Amino acid sequence: MTVWALGLNHTTAPLDMRGRFAYALDQLEPTLRALREALSPQPEAAILSTCNRTEIYCAGDRGAMDRTFDWLAHSGGVSTQLLRSHAYTLHDAQAARHAFRVASGLDSMVLGEAQILGQMKEAVRVADQAGALGTTLNQLFQRSFAVAKEVRTSTEIGAHSISMAAAAVRLASQLFEDVHKIRVLFVGAGEMIELAATHFAARNPKSMAIANRTLERGEKLATRFGAEVMRLADLPARLHEFDAVVSCTASTLPIIGLGAVERAIKARKHRPMFMVDLAVPRDIEPEVKALEDVYLYTVDDLAGVVQTGKENRQAAVAQAEAIIDAGVQSFLHWMDQRSNVPLILQLNAQANEWRAAELARARKLIARGENVDAVLDALSKGLTQKMLHGAMAELHSGDPASRERATNAIQHFFLRKER
16 A cells, blocks of 8 residues: 655746646546546545645555546646646655645645645545545545644744735735725635635725626625625726736636626726736636737736745744654655554454454363363464474474574563563
8 A cells, every 4th residue: 555646836837737627526426536537446536626726535456547648638638748747646655744744734826825735635535535646545534634634723834824815905006096996896705715705805996796697606705805796797898997906716717808898898998908818728718818908817927926025934934844754754654554464464364263263262171161261272382282283393494594583582572572
């Protein structure tokens, strides 16, 4: 049994490449089932998919990783060679360290960000629900969560962290003289949009609106922020009304096209429009960025902004890495112990078989009226002889090397004095 991870993230793959392998929450379970059906024997598996990374964690045959590469490349419509040029593979200690660093926010675009931990827990929940989570991966992830909690409580790794949502507000304030005077449209109603709306609401913009495919979910979020709610289908006709647009949906295709933005800019008489696309795959067609009066930012464009304050947290990184190192060693020790489980089970089964045989013999002797003390003496001798038979046979072996190994082992296991 080995643990391994295969993935690509914001440091190894561009946005459009990551978009090919991004899975919405409701896609994770069927994707997991398809992956495991493509592998034999089926490994334990979990998939973590966010705007900055897609990672597959497995426990099982190490050789299955190559087949997983082929399967993932096919699902994303690229060659295996191209995927390998943007992906990373990690095994055992490296895989565990990576999982612990991801959970702790050390591998994020925003150093110390906390959102990834919730996304990781959700990925584990889905894997468990799909029947893909076994003892080994469950241990890996539960230990990841424990390490992340210790890093959070024992270090200042999350201090002054700037999220993607906060970065969007910061950029908007640089473009517009007064955020109080702008109209903001949020496309989607998920966690990222909720975070963005929270940050913008704190700056009291002139108005806010939520556009979502289902009105019910959009209304719930709009009510919280005193925002207007609108159908996604109405977006093209009303896009020109808004100065800032923040989009993050689970759509697999862009929902705001170049033509719609061109018409909106014309209706706005070329007043600037600020747009943030936090979705992977993209919600806004990339060609929009070339328009003269549009300022479009993607998650990768925000990288420089969110690094602000990173230097202030570097002192905590070493302390966090020490906590992670201890967690990795503990997990590897658990893995080593797991490898002995079959032998332990065999020993217990053999001992129980001997015990049952001697007890059955003793009960027959007592039933025949034999002396109890004599029966107990025979029972103890019978058990002792069975336990020592293998050791005695090795000591009487004709091979000197075998006798020496047996002597050392017997002295270690049977002749140790209690401390």
